[in-house]
Amino acid sequence: MIIPDNGFPATRRLILRGAGSIALAGLGMISLSRAPALAAANDRYPEDAFKQKDGKEAVKLLYGRTAEPSDKIKLDAPEIAENGAVVPISVTTTLAEVTSVSFVVPENPNPLAAYYRIAPGTMPNIANRLKMAKTSNVIVIVEADGKLYSATKEVKVTVGGCGG
Amino acid sequence: MKFRMPRSLSPERVPASPKPATEVSVRSRIHFALAALAALALSTLQPAGAADTPDPAADAKAFRDYFVNKFPNVKLEDFVNGPYALDGDMRRQWEEKEQFPPYEFSLEMGKEMFAKPFNNGKRYADCFENQGIGIKQTYPYFDEREGKVVTLELALNRCREKNGEAVLSYVGDEMAALTAYMAFTSRGRPFAIKVPDDPRALEAYQNGKRYFYTRRGQLNFSCATCHVQNPGERMRAEVLAPALGILNAMPIYRSEWGGMGTISRRFTTCNSQIRGVPLEPQAEEYRDLEYYLSYVSNGLPIAGPGARP
């Protein structure tokens, strides 16, 4: 099982591995725009964002803006993944008017893992299982009332999830 | 006194593909040296063990007492959950997965396979007591006519052969699915393995025990090195399962395999992990080992199919 490096230079890896707030600060300036995010406008699969090899670029492509940390998001992920191939990760939030939730694993070859569109009446409580190639932050981004919020947690991975 | 395995000694995961020989060669030298050093550092001379007449009932009691004393906070029936009985963080991940367990598809496949008639119109059910439902806790058993241990996997293939069907691979998905379904119908029933009053049965039991404690492979590990001396310890990311109840949740869906595996698959991969060449699946040694391990877990409930990292 060989995971190609996919152009993650060490410096960037160091940056991305930083604490959640630092990593997110790197995502760019907080936008005050309330315009609907790019991808949420329709049901088109955001292929470009999923193909990105850089977490912050993926978020930019997906939303056209960056997120700010919020304590109204509860991200639940293990301290140590029992196996990187199957890492249970879930999120709940008390933020109102949530329209999308996405999961980003910056250390994966393709950092954007999942993007969930939340219709009115659907609750922003999601559980899923993701692959993690190695120890990484997991960032959840919640789009609520036109703004982007995030929460971050580091998950240690000693048996990698063979890619993804 | 705890023996923590040096990282360098932790058994390799079985690679999906054979490594290039040069790499193996270099790595083997390195591991070799480390294994030797560790062995030197840890070596003590001890006199050989005591009485040789096997007493399965006494063994089972001592075996159970050992684990209960080692893990006083773990409920007896919880030992069948392996590492999840010992590690809270892992247990939460497992409980989350059990909400919709990854072995569902295999279990369903097993159920369909089990119900489907052979070409001659007979079914698996015709080969087993109680139509094969709720009987896993009695396998393996000692067949006094044959003088050998018969495991469920072996019995399933014999059933196929008897009905003119090709045998299944012991380490493949189909055998895993079949045994998963059969274990599922036995969930909650305590292991009820018997060692009949027959010197051959006692010998098979003793051979299984010997296999369990015998060190092998370049890493010089026995089954007991990991599962008696170091359960609960981390070896890389994995938390080693206690030997008590270790077969109760078989077959298992391992995330590492990305699928379901039989007892045969687990035994053979354990062997390669310690750099020993595995025996052929269902070799007499493995059958005896399964017999021994199941017997000493008598009374603990069947929990298969299980999920493991």
Added chain:
Amino acid sequence: MASSIRVRAIANVEATEVQTLIQHPMDSGFVRDAKGEFIPAHFIQQLTFEHGGRKVFVADWGTAVSKDPYVKFSFKGANKGDDLKVSWIDNKAETDTATVKIQ
């Protein structure tokens, strides 16, 4: 062939909880096979849940979603006995659909 989709949708007092497990390899394209060749990427890209003709939840997935993917969410406005339609499409344009009754 049996459906690749397993759904448990249970109507509670405040919302309907939906859990889904799909049989799919979710090959990332980053893993090599026994011959050392990369196994081509093969993964579900979009998974859609519809209730009463309305899309209540759409999952867009990349290659980092685990094999035999699982997702859980909840939504309001459904009753026991209602239909819930679940469908997916992957990067090879293979699809599957299942309609289940909410319990």
Added chain:
Amino acid sequence: MTTTKPRAQMRISISWPVALLLVAGTASVRAAGSETDFRVAYAAAEAADQQASRLRNQWTVTAAALAEAKRAADKGDFDRATASAKEAEALAKASIFQATNEIDAWKQLEIR
């Protein structure tokens, strides 16, 4: 049960000869470069591995070293082929020693 400490709680024990054999295997072997030397070394290694097989205790690394020896020989690199064959023999002999030693030694680990 209360009087005797389970043996398995005791330190991992291994006899000195096994440890020494393990160390011996790491010594690099200076090989002469002839095909005859290789054939002799390879035959000895194979014989030892066969004996390990009869004892149901082959090591994966022995097989790997044998394969490596064969590959090097096919390329005409008999220095390397002989060295690998000798490594394979040392590994096979260590596995034989291990199996022989364990005929009694396993009892030390048993929970009683």
